Amino acid sequence: MANTSSIEWTEATWNPTTGCSKISPGCKNCYAEKLSKRLNAMGLKKYENNFEFTEHPNDLELPLTWKKSKKVFVNSMSDLFHENSRMEFIAQCFNTMIKADWHIYQVLTKRSHIMSEFSEHFKSYFGNIIPPHIWMGVSVENEEHVWRIDELKKVQCHTRFISFEPLIGPVGKVNLKGIDWAIIGGESGPKFRDVEKDWILDIVKQCKKQNVAVFFKQWGGARPKSRGRTINRRKYSEYPKTKKIENLLKDIVFDEKSFAKLCLQTNQIMKKKTIQI
Numbered sequence: 001m002a003n004t005s006s007i008e009w010t011e012a013t014w015n016p017t018t019g020c021s022k023i024s025p026g027c028k029n030c031y032a033e034k035l036s037k038r039l040n041a042m043g044l045k046k047y048e049n050n051f052e053f054t055e056h057p058n059d060l061e062l063p064l065t066w067k068k069s070k071k072v073f074v075n076s077m078s079d080l081f082h083e084n085s086r087m088e089f090i091a092q093c094f095n096t097m098i099k100a101d102w103h104i105y106q107v108l109t110k111r112s113h114i115m116s117e118f119s120e121h122f123k124s125y126f127g128n129i130i131p132p133h134i135w136m137g138v139s140v141e142n143e144e145h146v147w148r149i150d151e152l153k154k155v156q157c158h159t160r161f162i163s164f165e166p167l168i169g170p171v172g173k174v175n176l177k178g179i180d181w182a183i184i185g186g187e188s189g190p191k192f193r194d195v196e197k198d199w200i201l202d203i204v205k206q207c208k209k210q211n212v213a214v215f216f217k218q219w220g221g222a223r224p225k226s227r228g229r230t231i232n233r234r235k236y237s238e239y240p241k242t243k244k245i246e247n248l249l250k251d252i253v254f255d256e257k258s259f260a261k262l263c264l265q266t267n268q269i270m271k272k273k274t275i276q277i
C-alpha cells in the first residue's frame, strides 16, 4: 500500500489483498509477481506468502485515513476478483470505498465475469448500482481477450475503463459503447514483448471515434520509461469525464456477511469461479 504511486494514471495504490495466479497471456511477465518476491526477500511481512493470494484485513480501512482526495488503484499487487477472494472480503473492500468517497477508486480485473456478477448482486442488495467514484475496469491484452469488454459492459456502475496493457497483439475492431476510458501501454521488463505502433494507433483512433478518453502510459521496453509515452510528439493523458452524481449509499449500513450470503445463495459466482479461462 502506498499513498503515492509512480504509475502514471493513478495517485496511490491500495492492496487489501496481495498475490494472484496467472490466467492469460498478459500475465506472463506479471510485475506484481516479481515485486512480491522482492518485497518478501526484503523481509516485508505483508509479502511473506510471496505471490500466493492473501487477504489483509488490517489494510481494509486504509483509504479512510487518507484525508486528501486521490485516485486510488485498487490492488496493483493482486486481483480483487481472484477465484480465492471471498465475497465477504470483497464486500468489506467496497464498504470502505463507499464510505471514503472523497477518493476515486480504479478497480481493475482480468476476472471480468466475476466482477460483472458481483455488480449484479450489489444492485440487488442496495437497489442501486456501484457509486460514481468507483471506476470499474478490465485488462485486455489482445484480440482473444476482447470478450472481457462485453463482460465489463454488464457491470452495474457509472464509469467503465479498459487497460490495454501490456498490449501484446492487435485488438481488432472493438465496440466501445458504454466505455469511458482506455489506458494503453506496451510491456516493460527484461523479457518485454515488443508492441507495434500500429496496434496502439488503431486503439487510439477507435477511442477518438467513439468518444473514449485515452491515457497512453508507455511504449514499454526494458524499463517502463525506456521509450517514453509520446505518440507522434503528442502525449495522451486524458481521464474520463467526472460524473457529478451523488453517492446515495454513503450512510447506508452494509452488512457484508448477509451480502456474501445473498451472493452464495444464487451460487452463480461459485460456479463461474471454477471456469478455466
Ligand code: SF4
Pocket: 019, 020, 021, 022, 023, 024, 026, 027, 030, 031, 032, 033, 077, 078, 079, 110
Ligand atoms: S491477473 Fe494481474 S496480478 Fe494476476 S497474475 Fe495476471 S497480471 Fe498478475
